[in-house]
Amino acid sequence: MIRLACIFALIAIAALVQMVVSLNGATATFFSFVGMPALGLALALYGFDRWRAGDFRFGPNSDHRR
Numbered sequence: 001m002i003r004l005a006c007i008f009a010l011i012a013i014a015a016l017v018q019m020v021v022s023l024n025g026a027t028a029t030f031f032s033f034v035g036m037p038a039l040g041l042a043l044a045l046y047g048f049d050r051w052r053a054g055d056f057r058f059g060p061n062s063d064h065r066r
Helices: 001-020 025-053
Strands: none
Touching: 001 025
């Protein structure tokens, strides 16, 4: 699932680079409708995978110290 998140993040970065190189309405629209959802999906997939791995546990049996 991390690899899928990386693919979506690379799609978002490619859309961002395209927008920076040629800043016009078409590339801004492309980034808005493709780049930002891809970035959001990448972050959601990464967070879900980390949650599934148990990285967000707090309590007596967790590794997190307060």
